[in-house]
Amino acid sequence: MAITNQYVKDLDREYVFHSWSTQGTLNPLVIAGGEGCTVWDYEGKRYLDFSSQLVNTNLGHQHPAVVAAIQEQAATLTTIAPATANLMRGEAAKRIIEQAPKGFKKVFFTNGGADANENAIRMARLFTGRDKVLSSYRSYHGNTGSAIVATGDSRRVPNEYARGHVHFFTPYLYRSEFSAQNEAEETERALRHLRRIIESEGSASIAAILLESLPGTAGILMPSAAYIQGVRALADEFGILLILDEVMSGFGRTGKWFALEHYDVVPDLITFAKGVNSGYVPVGGVIISEQLSSYFDIHFFPGGLTYSGHPLAMASIVASIDAMRSERVVENALEIGSNVLGPGLRELQQRHSAIGEVRGAGVFWALELVSDKGTRAPLAADKMQALKAKLLDSGLLPFIVENRIHVVPPCVVNAQEVEAGIALLDEAIGSLLG
Numbered sequence: 001m002a003i004t005n006q007y008v009k010d011l012d013r014e015y016v017f018h019s020w021s022t023q024g025t026l027n028p029l030v031i032a033g034g035e036g037c038t039v040w041d042y043e044g045k046r047y048l049d050f051s052s053q054l055v056n057t058n059l060g061h062q063h064p065a066v067v068a069a070i071q072e073q074a075a076t077l078t079t080i081a082p083a084t085a086n087l088m089r090g091e092a093a094k095r096i097i098e099q100a101p102k103g104f105k106k107v108f109f110t111n112g113g114a115d116a117n118e119n120a121i122r123m124a125r126l127f128t129g130r131d132k133v134l135s136s137y138r139s140y141h142g143n144t145g146s147a148i149v150a151t152g153d154s155r156r157v158p159n160e161y162a163r164g165h166v167h168f169f170t171p172y173l174y175r176s177e178f179s180a181q182n183e184a185e186e187t188e189r190a191l192r193h194l195r196r197i198i199e200s201e202g203s204a205s206i207a208a209i210l211l212e213s214l215p216g217t218a219g220i221l222m223p224s225a226a227y228i229q230g231v232r233a234l235a236d237e238f239g240i241l242l243i244l245d246e247v248m249s250g251f252g253r254t255g256k257w258f259a260l261e262h263y264d265v266v267p268d269l270i271t272f273a274k275g276v277n278s279g280y281v282p283v284g285g286v287i288i289s290e291q292l293s294s295y296f297d298i299h300f301f302p303g304g305l306t307y308s309g310h311p312l313a314m315a316s317i318v319a320s321i322d323a324m325r326s327e328r329v330v331e332n333a334l335e336i337g338s339n340v341l342g343p344g345l346r347e348l349q350q351r352h353s354a355i356g357e358v359r360g361a362g363v364f365w366a367l368e369l370v371s372d373k374g375t376r377a378p379l380a381a382d383k384m385q386a387l388k389a390k391l392l393d394s395g396l397l398p399f400i401v402e403n404r405i406h407v408v409p410p411c412v413v414n415a416q417e418v419e420a421g422i423a424l425l426d427e428a429i430g431s432l433l434g
Contacts, residue, residue: 005030005042019143020155029392034061037413039397047392050409050421051399055216055248055364056274059320059329060410066280069319070312077311082109082304088314095321096276096287099257101266105293109285109309113247113273114142116284117210120269121146122303123286124208124241127295131164132201134194134240135210138170138218141245150210153218168197170211171223174357174368175376183224191230203238208269213259216248219404220366222359228263241292242267247284251275252324252411255334255362262361268292275411277320283313324411333362333411340415341365344422345407351426354379354433365407367425369433378403379433387432396424 001007008030018026032042037060040046052058059066073088080086093107108123110116121133135141137152148155149162169177171190178189198206209231215221235242244267249259253275256262260270269292273284288296307313324330337360345365349355356370369379369387384400391398399406409421 003032003042008032008042029397036060036062037410037417045395047395047397048409048417048421048424049397050407051397052408052410053279054274055253055399055406055408056279058252058275058333058411059278059323060412063278063280063320063323063412065323066277066316066319069315070281073311073315079307080311082306082308086309086311086314088311088318089309092309092314092317092321095318096272096285099321100270100287101258101260103266103290104270104287105290106288107285108288109283109305109313110273111282111305111307112142112284113245113271114144114147114284115305116247116271116273116286117141117147117150117243117245118144119303120243120271120286121150121208121210123269123288123292123296123301124243126299126301127292128207128239128241130205130207132166132206133164133208133210134166134168134197134201134206136170136212136215136218137167138172138215138221139210139212139245140215140217141210141212142247164207166197166201166206168194170215170221171227172219172221174359184226187224187227187230190227191234194231195234198234198238198240203240206238206240208241208243209235210243210245212245212247212249213263214249214254214361214364216364216406217401219368219401220360220364220406222361223263225263225265228260228265232265232267241269243269243271245271247271247273248275249364251320252330252333253362253364253408255330255337257330259361277313277316278410280316280320281310281313282307283310283317327412329411332413336413336415336418337362337365340418341407341409341413341422344418348422348426348429352429352433354429360407363407363409363411363413367405367407369403369405369429383433387428390428390432391424394424394428396421396428 030041135150139152141147141150146162148159149165171186173186180186250272270287345358357368371377
């Protein structure tokens with residue numbers, strides 16, 4: 001039987017329950033295959049992937065070295081219990097520690113980013129003997145118990161079952177909560193706000209501050225180095241651990257191995273997933289500082305996962321990091337962002353009044369769309385949906401959140417692909433929004 005788009009869509013709608021959705025309204029895009037920065041359906045329609053799916057295919061689709069490593073591991077040992085010592089698990093952890101900031105010792109592997117954040121929170125609570133976790137209103141940390149409550153966006157509200165979570169506002173000058181007129185004011189007032197939250201909640205009750213190094217789903221918000229350094233200083237002052245979530249921003253996405261490198265700050269724990277192996281096999285983890293690692297040398301850690309350090313995932317990490325090093329993938333993301341993608345998007349802003357702000361780094365950018373540049377009123381949802389449909393029809397696979405287009409191609413994207421994608425954005429925005 002020849003497989004068609006309609007057959008796959010019918011199969012999906014009959015049997016598959018989708019996340020974050022009202023099931024009866026869905027009309028999912030059908031994807032049959034992919035290579036590099038391109039995916040296609042069963043009828044041959046091709047899409048330039050400017051979403052990296054969920055901002056995870058940093059190496060693009062079907063990187064041959066990573067596919068081969070998974071196949072080789074599957075032929076050798078498909079699975080093994082996490083209590084064993086396994087070659088690929090050790091090699092993967094070693095490579096991650098080699099790329100982490102100085103002072104990190106071990107890696108605890110999870111099944112994805114949400115449970116990476118769960119376990120980082122668990123470690124912080126055990127180490128400090130405290131309960132509360134502070135995190136930003138403009139954040140997303142995953143959809144498991146503590147991770148979704150640590151999340152700041154509205155998706156947490158129907159899921160608030162975990163205890164001890166407090167939220168605060170982080171810098172966002174374009175829509176400042178602090179009536180700031182410039183970056184310095186925004187930073188200073190945001191830090192003052194965080195200090196008051198700490199004092200009001202009782203610093204001795206707070207185990208950790210959990211922040212995305214560079215908030216992704218919330219809008220690719222660019223905190224200043226002074227802000228992240230100020231948060232580190234507050235954490236040190238009050239004996240609070242700092243957890244930086246690099247699930248979306250890590251492993252080349254911002255033109256650095258970790259986004260935290262933009263700030264010259266070292267946290268106590270780093271969480272990761274997505275880009276470490278481009279999502280080829282589900283995996284995540286916590287990178288643990290030497291201080292916390294030493295603590296758990298003599299204190300029991302009450303946590304574990306059946307698939308922690310799964311051999312297929314570990315083989316994909318080893319191959320991914322080796323490929324990123326040998327092919328200069330992180331350097332490519334930095335060069336493309338600095339010389340092609342960033343300038344191209346800023347030029348779009350000059351041509352289209354609907355683009356209120358452009359921000360980003362590496363291959364991690366957002367266009368914030370507005371109905372009025374003066375009032376900065378967000379572009380209406382129906383117009384964003386029409387824009388998404390236009391982009392898909394033109395052959396561009398976008399990542400759209402609220403009134404934003406997140407421009408997040410794979411880290412291996414080349415200049416010609418970026419220019420083609422920007423041209424499609426230009427045509428769609430111009431034809432629909434003027």
